[in-house]
Amino acid sequence: MFEAPIQRLIDELSRLPGIGQKSAQRLAFHLLTVEEVDARRLAEAIVAMREQVRLCQRCFNVTDSAECSICRDLRRDSSLVCVVERAQDIVVVEKTGEFRGRYHVLGGAISPIEGIGPEQLRMRELVARTAAEGVKEVIVATNPTVEGDTTALYIARILKPLGVRVSRLASGLPVGGDLDYADEITLGRALSGRRDL
Amino acid sequence: MAPVPWHIVALRNDQGIVLRGFPFGEADRVVVLLSPNSGKVRAVAKGVRKTKSRFGGRLEPFTHVDLVVYEGRNLGTITQVSVIEAFPAVRADLDRVLAAGTMVEVADAITHEGEPALRAFLLLQRGLKALDAAPRHPDLVAAFLLKAAAVVGVAPAFDHCAGCGRREDLTRFSFAGGGVLCENDRIPGAIVLRPGLTGYLAGIASADLAALPASDPAFSGEAMGVTRRFIEYHLERRLASLTVDG
Numbered sequence: 001m002f003e004a005p006i007q008r009l010i011d012e013l014s015r016l017p018g019i020g021q022k023s024a025q026r027l028a029f030h031l032l033t034v035e036e037v038d039a040r041r042l043a044e045a046i047v048a049m050r051e052q053v054r055l056c057q058r059c060f061n062v063t064d065s066a067e068c069s070i071c072r073d074l075r076r077d078s079s080l081v082c083v084v085e086r087a088q089d090i091v092v093v094e095k096t097g098e099f100r101g102r103y104h105v106l107g108g109a110i111s112p113i114e115g116i117g118p119e120q121l122r123m124r125e126l127v128a129r130t131a132a133e134g135v136k137e138v139i140v141a142t143n144p145t146v147e148g149d150t151t152a153l154y155i156a157r158i159l160k161p162l163g164v165r166v167s168r169l170a171s172g173l174p175v176g177g178d179l180d181y182a183d184e185i186t187l188g189r190a191l192s193g194r195r196d197l
Numbered sequence: 198m199a200p201v202p203w204h205i206v207a208l209r210n211d212q213g214i215v216l217r218g219f220p221f222g223e224a225d226r227v228v229v230l231l232s233p234n235s236g237k238v239r240a241v242a243k244g245v246r247k248t249k250s251r252f253g254g255r256l257e258p259f260t261h262v263d264l265v266v267y268e269g270r271n272l273g274t275i276t277q278v279s280v281i282e283a284f285p286a287v288r289a290d291l292d293r294v295l296a297a298g299t300m301v302e303v304a305d306a307i308t309h310e311g312e313p314a315l316r317a318f319l320l321l322q323r324g325l326k327a328l329d330a331a332p333r334h335p336d337l338v339a340a341f342l343l344k345a346a347a348v349v350g351v352a353p354a355f356d357h358c359a360g361c362g363r364r365e366d367l368t369r370f371s372f373a374g375g376g377v378l379c380e381n382d383r384i385p386g387a388i389v390l391r392p393g394l395t396g397y398l399a400g401i402a403s404a405d406l407a408a409l410p411a412s413d414p415a416f417s418g419e420a421m422g423v424t425r426r427f428i429e430y431h432l433e434r435r436l437a438s439l440t441v442d443g
Contacts, residue, residue: 018222018223110441111298111441112294112295112297112298112299112302112437112438112441113216113217113258113298113301113302113305113437113438114217114437115437115438115440115441116441117440117441117442118441118442144254145257146257146258146259146288146294149288149289149294150291150294150295150298153289153290153291153294154291157291174248174249176249177249181251182253183251183252183253183254183255183280184255184280184283185253185254185255185257185260185280185283185285186253186254188283188285
């Protein structure tokens with residue numbers, strides 16, 4: 001529809017998640033109006049990210065060196081490992097400022113319905129790490145979904161016999177929420193996981 | 198966008214068991230439910246992936262819910278949900294959750310959108326109830342698969358020849374032939390089952406899911422293997438959940 005170079009960019013942009021043809025057109029024409037140096041910087045950032053970013057060989061976080069900054073940080077407690085589904089989840093846990101251990105990215109969660117089993121995830125690497133690095137506790141921070149809970153149960157089954165403490169992030173009421181709106185499943189978990197004051 | 202004509206906009210009450218869901222957009226999820234009246238139902242739960250979602254955990258797989266769906270032009274939108282039964286013990290045990298995964302996968306495979314599915318719904322409900330009530334019986338999944346085969350009209354014959362109906366000389370079992378066969382009716386591909394296994398399978402197939410006969414370790418594994426091959430043959434697909442080993 002448009003001249004070939006513009007249409008090519010529109011086609012590429014519209015393949016991105018959440019971007020339809022209309023948004024892709026808007027972005028493409030916006031890039032035509034900005035300074036050439038700005039457009040070039042965007043293109044270079046995309047290329048550089050793809051060329052430089054790889055997976056940390058220890059925890060499978062995204063990094064630009066052999067090991068990520070968290071694994072390289074000697075001040076962090078290597079006996080404590082937080083297991084997450086995706087690398088993006090590390091940032092969320094880090095923002096709390098409450099965790100000083102290391103991480104392990106599984107690359108997904110066990111989903112019996114979709115046929116995703118432990119062998120499709122970085123489960124073997126987790127077991128090898130706990131033995132090699134003297135891990136004492138594994139905190140499972142997978143999503144509180146059926147898939148995330150199943151993954152947590154599996155990790156507990158394989159690591160507990162090795163003498164590793166396996167814990168799970170608590171489920172309960174969101175801070176600032178209203179009790180009226182809590183569903184019975186979440187409220188039930190909040191009750192069973194209540195704390196003494 | 199043109200306004201939706203008033204006559205195709207409707208709020209509909211329904212109930213169903215959540216089979217699965219997949220992420221949709223930023224924070225929504227498309228939920229697939231099995232309703233006794235409407236068969237498989239797909240609807241969008243808006244914002245369900247946010248921690249402050251008003252739906253919370255109500256739309257997780259295996260939950261039996263009552264819901265109100267706003268019917269749009271394409272996918273409906275879930276506006277209210279209340280839990281009828283959550284089967285909490287199923288989610289808390291790895292063996293049970295894997296069995297429940299197979300149950301919902303089979304229920305998903307044998308039902309269609311817009312076609313009432315009362316028998317498949319009741320079967321799934323009974324299966325989840327049995328799993329929730331007690332630790333997983335070693336033959337529960339096999340029994341569920343045999344009953345699912347009956348729901349779709351391919352219940353295997355165990356006490357008479359699937360070809361001629363005679364009750365003696367039943368030496369073979371055929372996946373394509375629909376169960377046990379006599380020597381006269383044997384067809385290529387029919388296998389020989391170990392003595393006693395046919396009776397064991399017949400016992401599982403006829404028992405209530407909540408009151409299965411005591412399991413025999415000598416037969417249990419083989420019974421599951423035969424049942425799995427049988428249902429996979431008739432559904433013309435592999436059951437992905439059975440490849441997941443806990």
